[in-house]
């Protein structure tokens with residue numbers, strides 16, 4: 402998770418197990434557009450199609466009902482989700498969008514069966530022809546249900562746009578090509594950015610703390626510097642996908658090094 406950063410630095414404040422693993426969340430952001438009733442999910446976690454052996458390797462503890470429980474808090478359920486934003490197709494971000502249609506190991510179907518599924522076309526193409534270095538992160542079983550499906554909405558080009566009110570996108574290429582970074586206009590001049598694996602946790606806001614997973618680490622550094630600049634110019638809230646303690650924060654970019662400032666949602 403920390404690439405070339407020495408363990409003596411990154412392990413401060415982290416619980417590291419005997420297998421050199423740390424605890425991470427796989428978060429789903431739920432956004433509701435009250436005037437239209439649209440309910441938008443950003444990413445869906447690892448899902449629950451894992452065999453016991455595969456789950457044990459990563460120490461995955463998945464709860465199939467976690468997203469449903471969160472949806473019920475806003476009076477919604479899986480069938481009332483209108484839109485799923487797929488930032489990228491790594492298994493820890495999209496596994497939960499599909500489930501076995503009958504038995505384990507058979508066919509899959511989309512779990513949010515009434516929702517449009519938004520993904521960048523060039524990322525989708527990359528996921529079907531990954532490099533030797535990143536192919537272990539793409540599990541076909543997670544996204545096979547998208548293939549030829551009427552619910553897929555491909556975003557195109559370098560300035561992708563969709564018809565969801567108040568939602569725009571930035572693109573990030575450092576971690577994986579054409580990762581979607583959703584930007585929500587939440588009113589009163591404020592915005593909320595789900596930064597995806599461009600900055601998976603609060604520790605990763607330091608520009609050079611780049612994951613070994615990233616295909617293009619120098620692009621990640623540039624993208625984080627642009628994010629810091631943006632946070633200095635606007636009222637920006639950041640949602641992290643993998644931070645266990647911090648769901649939504651403001652960054653403090655006033656000092657020499659950016660830090661996590663106010664935690665708005667643990």
Ligand SMILES: [Zn+2]
Pocket residue numbers: 489491494576577598
């Ligand atoms: Zn990823």
